Amino acid sequence: MQERSIPELQNAMADGELTAVALCEAYGRQIDAHPEVNAIIEFNPDALTIAAGLDDERRAGKLRGPLHGVPILLKDNIDTGDRMATTAGSLALADSRAQQDAFVTGRLREAGAVILGKTNLSEWANFRGARSISGWSSRGGLTRNPYALDRSACGSSSGSGAAVAANFCAVAVGTETDGSITCPAQTNGLVGIKPTVGLISRSGIIPISGSQDTAGPMARTVTDAAILLGAMTGMDARDPVTETSDGHSYTDYRPFLVADGLRGARIGVARGLAEHADPRILAIFDEAIAVMRELGATVIDPVSIINPSRLQQAELTVFHHEYKAGLNAYFATLSEECPIRTIDDLIRFNQEHAEEVMPYFGQEHLLAAAETTSLDDPAYLAARKSCLRLSRDEGIDATLRAHKLDAIVSPTGGPAWVMDLVLGDGVRAWHVQSMTLPAVSGYPHITVPTGSIFGLPVGLSFYSTAWREPTLIRLAYAYEQATQKRRPPRFLPGAELA
Numbered sequence: 001m002q003e004r005s006i007p008e009l010q011n012a013m014a015d016g017e018l019t020a021v022a023l024c025e026a027y028g029r030q031i032d033a034h035p036e037v038n039a040i041i042e043f044n045p046d047a048l049t050i051a052a053g054l055d056d057e058r059r060a061g062k063l064r065g066p067l068h069g070v071p072i073l074l075k076d077n078i079d080t081g082d083r084m085a086t087t088a089g090s091l092a093l094a095d096s097r098a099q100q101d102a103f104v105t106g107r108l109r110e111a112g113a114v115i116l117g118k119t120n121l122s123e124w125a126n127f128r129g130a131r132s133i134s135g136w137s138s139r140g141g142l143t144r145n146p147y148a149l150d151r152s153a154c155g156s157s158s159g160s161g162a163a164v165a166a167n168f169c170a171v172a173v174g175t176e177t178d179g180s181i182t183c184p185a186q187t188n189g190l191v192g193i194k195p196t197v198g199l200i201s202r203s204g205i206i207p208i209s210g211s212q213d214t215a216g217p218m219a220r221t222v223t224d225a226a227i228l229l230g231a232m233t234g235m236d237a238r239d240p241v242t243e244t245s246d247g248h249s250y251t252d253y254r255p256f257l258v259a260d261g262l263r264g265a266r267i268g269v270a271r272g273l274a275e276h277a278d279p280r281i282l283a284i285f286d287e288a289i290a291v292m293r294e295l296g297a298t299v300i301d302p303v304s305i306i307n308p309s310r311l312q313q314a315e316l317t318v319f320h321h322e323y324k325a326g327l328n329a330y331f332a333t334l335s336e337e338c339p340i341r342t343i344d345d346l347i348r349f350n351q352e353h354a355e356e357v358m359p360y361f362g363q364e365h366l367l368a369a370a371e372t373t374s375l376d377d378p379a380y381l382a383a384r385k386s387c388l389r390l391s392r393d394e395g396i397d398a399t400l401r402a403h404k405l406d407a408i409v410s411p412t413g414g415p416a417w418v419m420d421l422v423l424g425d426g427v428r429a430w431h432v433q434s435m436t437l438p439a440v441s442g443y444p445h446i447t448v449p450t451g452s453i454f455g456l457p458v459g460l461s462f463y464s465t466a467w468r469e470p471t472l473i474r475l476a477y478a479y480e481q482a483t484q485k486r487r488p489p490r491f492l493p494g495a496e497l498a
Contacts, residue, residue: 001026002167006224020051020069027071031168039163041076041140042084043117051114064112066227073172075160076118078102079204088206089123089137092349096338102204103236104215111231119159126156127208129361131424138357146489151416154187156180160218161188171219171228177208179435181216186412186447186459191225193217196466197442198245203238207326209319222477226253248467259481261474263296268303268403270410273433284451285411288460300403306395308436317383323369343370360421391441407464410434412447415456438463446472449485455496
């Protein structure tokens with residue numbers, strides 16, 4: 001099933017060349033052929049049974065939509081009310097089975113997707129210790145980048161990114177608080193969509209930040225990402241923020257896949273976010289800008305935008321307060337048999353099992369979160385107000401208004417770094433800051449493959465104000481169709497340095 005898109009898979013199933021069962025088995029063989037990637041934390045024991053039922057529906061003439069019979073993977077912080085555990089990669093929740101599906105899971109089942117399994121992730125979505133290692137969890141071990149196995153798949157949706165890149169599934173779902181969809185997407189040569197907060201429900205997803213968390217698609221093409229996004233939207237009484245999506249969401253984003261979508265668009269180039277980037281990244285970026293001009297976009301180069309470093313301390317304050325409140329609320333939904341009922345229980349478990357859980361890094365963020373008081377704390381309220389003002393009013397919205405822009409572009413990041421279990425992720429040698437402003441503002445962000453350095457993928461980011469997913473999909477699709485920069489991985493031991 002190498003590199004086949006969702007429409008191609010649907011055509012093959014319609015022609016009788018494939019079945020959902022055969023698809024699941026083919027992806028299983030691909031996973032078995034590359035255990036070194038270590039992207040899968042658990043297989044769904046009911047996947048083949050579910051696939052067989054969907055094949056029966058197809059034969060009876062019942063099709064649920066473009067995801068009917070398509071195998072997908074979910075990040076292991078998304079609840080599935082079945083025989084799989086939901087653990088955020090932590091041994092503390094190793095036996096925890098959700099009592100019901102996350103809203104997103106339910107929507108995907110209704111759409112006919114086959115949930116093939118769960119993907120590994122950075123433990124607690126990369127927000128446990130100060131020196132965390134992207135792609136490592138105490139339950140799942142270390143996920144590796146399929147382009148160069150000694151390099152990071154980025155976090156926290158590392159397993160989802162590596163799995164889609166390696167053709168272990170058709171598409172996968174990741175989650176992001178700040179960069180956790182867009183970084184592993186670009187680092188694994190994928191399309192990633194971080195939607196407007198509120199477009200997709202967070203109920204049943206292990207949280208970090210109630211103001212920034214969102215799930216989103218990770219795919220090999222913009223088309224596949226758009227299909228997955230439409231299947232995930234919807235208002236959910238368990239997540240009141242989804243009420244804000246009323247009138248702004250779609251169940252089908254395919255009409256926005258316009259090959260001529262850059263013609264007439266106004267694009268702002270946020271060079272300041274990459275001023276310290278490697279010259280090779282900037283050269284690839286300049287090529288992308290030239291393509292957009294050739295495709296009919298009006299490019300304003302450069303545009304000024306606020307430095308994301310100004311948000312760093314306020315964002316961290318918000319995270320710590322919301323983390324405690326969110327985790328305690330999530331733990332309250334678990335069965336009474338689960339020993340973890342509060343953030344303090346989790347901290348105590350980690351301390352008592354430090355050899356297995358904390359061999360490489362600690363739990364400084366959990367400890368800081370446990371010390372916070374409540375979401376009425378004036379320090380929290382001031383930090384959240386500052387985040388919104390800087391990221392929206394003085395950030396993305398200010399730049400869009402000043403130049404009447406449809407979107408802002410910048411490099412997404414840089415090539416994957418060599419993993420280091422001793423020092424952690426450390427200082428990454430890419431120095432691009434494209435992810436924080438759309439994350440803190442809660443605005444949409446799409447990354448699409450734009451090239452590679454020594455065989456390591458890098459991405460191009462498009463972002464804008466709230467609810468502009470249709471615009472960003474149109475722009476990203478036009479760029480993708482004109483450039484076709486994605487290359488499949490070759491599972492090399494290291495980067496192509498020769």
